[in-house]
Amino acid sequence: MTEQADEFIRQGLRVLDIEREAINDITPSIDQNFVHACQAMLGCKGRVVVTGMGKSGHIGSKIAATLASTGTPAFFVHPGEASHGDLGMITAQDVVLAMSNSGETQEVVSIIPVIKRLGLTLISMTGNPQSTLARSSNVHINVAVQNEACPLGLAPTASTTAALVMGDALAVALLNARGFTADDFALSHPGGSLGRRLLLRVSDLMHDGERLPKVEQKASIKDALLEISRKGLGMTSIVDEQDVLLGVFTDGDLRRILDLQVDLHETSIASVMTARCITVTADTLAAEALKLMEDKKINGLIVVNPQQCPIGAFNMHDLLRAGVL
Structure with a gap:
């Protein structure tokens, strides 16, 4: 120097x-x-x-x-x-x-x-x-x-x-x-990234209604893949006759089953789905959901109501667009 x-x-x-x-x-x-x-x-x-x-x-x-x-x-x-x-x-x-x-x-x-x-x-x-x-x-x-x-x-x-x-x-x-509280602080900072982290909830960014990827348990893997492609979230929820969530199937799951040489047309999605999957509720803070996804190393989440029926879904791209990530 x-x-x-x-x-x-x-x-x-x-x-x-x-x-x-x-x-x-x-x-x-x-x-x-x-x-x-x-x-x-x-x-x-x-x-x-x-x-x-x-x-x-x-x-x-x-x-x-x-x-x-x-x-x-x-x-x-x-x-x-x-x-x-x-x-x-x-x-x-x-x-x-x-x-x-x-x-x-x-x-x-x-x-x-x-x-x-x-x-x-x-x-x-x-x-x-x-x-x-x-x-x-x-x-x-x-x-x-x-x-x-x-x-x-x-x-x-x-x-x-x-x-x-x-x-x-x-x-x-x-x-x-x-x-x-942190929520009080966020109310006076709604335009900043901190406000978005503190105020934004899963209900504000999830895909719901017709945009929610969902198939019944008797659907084939092919049917599930078509639903994933249509909805564009890289996953789909699987439900029973009462619309209760049974599991989830993702792009990652597809890569894993390809090595098993299963019949995509005949094999039911319920036999290869991830059961007891991680879920969140609509009032979960987006920042909490982000931490959960990072901790569990997953790219998307299904949103359920108190009856455990899927009502929405979102992925990391949604968090990124919302300014949470």
Whole structure:
């Protein structure tokens, strides 16, 4: 490695060390003030309004997004815009979380009187417990750090990391208190792959009705192969006279019986099917079905109702198309 490359690595490791230490610096702030902040946000009848200027604003915006996606209604308001009309977005039901490392940021301090006049609970997150913002707050969370990672001590680095981590701590504590579930999370992320994994059920992607591959137990292997070809899932279900599932026959099963030189026209499908096959119900999560298929090393599944009658079928290609795979 060149001398310059060595220096890049040295500086990178130095930053990681300082920012790890910054997290240690704020650990004592998970205290009674932290509890009061959580209680105020949990009891909020409106929304948590997060505000901050500059780098604190960027961190505040992320904290607001994390709160909103984990069950605590929240949004970010730029303090500069707040003084020019956006304060109208804040209602008497809201709680304000104001962020400023110095606690003296003019744009943030200037809106304190309005917040007080509205009678809102003001939670602050600063690195200076004696600052104007801290002293004006109902609850103050101290996120002071000993050193910034910036060698000049000017660019917010370790301090913004500390604030971000504290915001995550608040969000997760509230998530837990609300009993927020994976399904709840998915409802606020319906467009992403995570939402599809958490929300999509087998009923949403299975082939049913006329698209369901199915033959009776007296059908020949040839009849079953024709059904597999028509339905295009690489398998067919086999049922008895009451439409109860007896087994399944797949492309893989066909390859195995070809070596046995069976008569495809005369041999019944029931004699070569896989009995007691693995099935799922329509309300099974698609992600659960995927794991089952991967664990059992199978490419498709039959969906059954409580009476064990087949009502649908799907394969890996369906999971892939649905964005689950």
